[in-house]
Amino acid sequence: MxxxxxxxxxxxxxxxxxxxxxxxxxxxxxxxxxxxxxxxxxPPPEEQAEEQMHEVETRWSQAQPLTREQVLQGQLLPWQQVQVMAQVSGRVAKLLKQQGDIISAGEPLLELSDEGRSQQLTQARAIYRLRQKELDGARKLRASNYVTENEIIRLEGEVARAQADLSAAQLAVEYNSPVAPFDGVVDRHHVEIGELVQPGAELMSLVNVSRLKATAQIPQQDAGRVAEGQAVKLRLLDGRELEGEVRFISLAADPQTRSFYVEAELANPELWRVAGGSATLRIQLPEVMAHQFSPALLRLGPDGNLGVHAVDEDGRVINYPVRVVAITNEGATVEGLPERLQVITQGAGFVDPGQQVRTEVVPEDETADAKASNEFQPGAAQSGPLPGQGAAE
CATH class of the missing domain: 1.20.5 (Single alpha-helices involved in coiled-coils or other helix-helix interfaces)
Structure with missing residues (x-):
């Protein structure tokens, strides 16, 4: 190295x-x-599937009978109201009824000067009798062939003309003294004694307030709930109340507001001066079976409609569509669900309809809904208008 x-x-x-x-x-x-x-x-396939199953918390919800109301803002109107108009010209000779007087149907209201109409009636009667006698005599002569058929026809025309003139003269005399068309009260008179009026002039305003009409507009989504004959409670601005029933619902919606005209009939035995004012109508709807739970449990289903997640008998998630009847401090009241179901109160945001889940049932006396408030997503639950919310409170 x-x-x-x-x-x-x-x-x-x-x-x-x-x-x-x-x-x-x-x-x-x-x-x-x-x-x-x-x-x-x-690991075995069974253990893998078990590890993937979500666990949710549920509780049993039992439907309870619910009395519903459809609340509408409306207007009160007299049951009958008419403007008495002059049919002939003349001067006001007498005012037989004053403002506030109670009247009966057929009772005279005032008198106009005659202006020669009575004399015209007397003349028309005489002419009619003359023409009738001429026709009767001609018919007797016709039996002996002394009068032609054409002459009989001519005389019949004269009688018909005389009868028409007589009817017109009788009406003219009747118009001298207009009468009440129904039982009611003189609300206003628009003329004074000695005033000259022409045909079409307003003489008096008559109203019948022993009964009242309450009119309102019902939204199209709630029109199917209301039917004729349903009881109505009406609350006035001063707190007084009247009772009646629905008597008419229009078949077509207003093209501008997309709402339906509703009319109710109410008794007013004390003749309260409330006609023309506004009021709140509470229409009593048929009783339904409804569930009540926290609004946090409401969520949008796959079809975009508001619903609630529940578990069926096989342990699978189901989204039931619901209709919200009311939302109060006590919770959301909904209809459209089975009479009894197992509602998912915790974990619903992590599962989808049709998914198999493991459940932990919470006793009904526990406030399980309070735990679900942590999952509440305002954007999801309030992305669209809640059906029926605000219609019945």
């Missing part, structure tokens, strides 16, 4: 090179060990 080589051997291998050699050897050993372990100790 040369002197230089002998010197290198005496110095030995450097610490850096030794560290590199040891690291390479360790990596090779680990790779060989993992490969051999994977070949010799592969």
């Amino acid at each position: 040369t002197a230089s080589l002998k010197n290198k051997l005496r110095r030995g291998i450097s610490p850096v090179a030794l560290a590199i050699l040891m690291a390479v050897a360790l990596v090779i050993w680990l790779l060989l060990g993992d490969t051999r372990s994977a070949k010799d100790t592969a």
Whole structure:
């Protein structure tokens, strides 16, 4: 050996090179060990599937009967309202009824000056009797062929004309004293004694408020809930209440608002002065079976509709679509679910419909819904309008 080589051997291998050699050897050993372990100790397929199953927390939810209301903002109107108009010209001779007077159907309201209409009626009656006698005499002569058939026809036309003139004269005299078309109250009179009026002039305003009409617009998504005959409770602005029932629902929605016209009939035995004002209508809807739980359990299903995750009898996840009836401080009230189901209260955000899961059932008396609030994702639950929210509270 040369002197230089002998010197290198005496110095030995450097610490850096030794560290590199040891690291390479360790990596090779680990790779060989993992490969051999994977070949010799592969876990059974059953154990692998069990490790992939998610565990969720559930509780049983039982539906309870729920009385619902459809709340609408509406307007009160008189049951009947009419403007009495002048049919003939003349001066106001008498005001038989004053503002606030109670009236009956057919009762005279005022009198207009005659302006010769009574004389015209007397003349029309005389002419009619004359034409009728002429026709009767001609028919007797016709039996003896002294009068032609054409003459009979002419006289019948004269009688018809005289009868029409008589009817017009009778109406003109009746128009001298307009009468009430229904039972009610004189709300306003628009003329004074001695005032000259022409046909079409407003004379009096009559209303019937022994019953009232309440009108409102119902959103299209709630129109199917309301039916004729359903009970209605109406609350006035001052807190007083009236009761009645739905009597009409339009078949076509308003093209501007996409809402349906609803009309209710209400009794007003004390004749409260409320017609024309606004009020809140509470329509009593049929009782349904509904569940109540935390809004945190609501989530969007695969079809984009709001629903809730539950577990079926085979341990698979199902997303049931729901309709929200109300959301209060006590929780969300929903309908459309089975009468009894196993709701996922924790872990629903990590599983998909159809997936097999392991369940841990929480007793119904525990507040399991509170734990689910940690999973609540406002963006998912509120990405679309909640069906029915705010319609019935």
